[in-house]
Amino acid sequence: MKFKSLLFIILFLIVHVTFSQSEVKKDSTSNSKIEEKEKTENPKEYIRKETIGGKLDFSKLYVGYGAKNAQHKAYLYSVATWTYAVKNLGIKSKKDIIKLWEEIYKRKMKKDEKKAIELGLKSE
Numbered sequence: 001m002k003f004k005s006l007l008f009i010i011l012f013l014i015v016h017v018t019f020s021q022s023e024v025k026k027d028s029t030s031n032s033k034i035e036e037k038e039k040t041e042n043p044k045e046y047i048r049k050e051t052i053g054g055k056l057d058f059s060k061l062y063v064g065y066g067a068k069n070a071q072h073k074a075y076l077y078s079v080a081t082w083t084y085a086v087k088n089l090g091i092k093s094k095k096d097i098i099k100l101w102e103e104i105y106k107r108k109m110k111k112d113e114k115k116a117i118e119l120g121l122k123s124e
Contacts, residue, residue, distance in 0.1 A: 043089040044100060051082065051104050058082050076116040083120025094121060 050056040058078040079101075086097055097117055098109055109117070 043091060047086055047089060047091070047100060048104055056082055056085050058085075072112075076112060079113055079116035080120035083117045087121060092121075094118065097121070 047056060058081045059075065061081070062074040062078045082101075083097055086100070091097055091100065094117060098114065101113075101117070102109060
């Protein structure tokens, strides 16, 4: 009798875990569909929303260690990576990308940041 009870509990837990995961997958799928729709319908708004602290925030991806110069280079590489992602979302003009970046960060771009933009536009 104890064996049957134990077997029933184990089967119940397996079924419960399996169906719980399928509900999570359905929910995450619907969220990704909403995100895809947002990307295609209004890419500039999506970029504004995701650049600081979102999926397009590459500033922590390339953390520079050591000298200040190395950290600055890592920052510029993150700007180039952001530019590449923005280009893939449909904004291909250097002027539009710079204007969008300046709107998001509320300051003018420096020369080296503009060079990083050029690098991001060239990379394939």
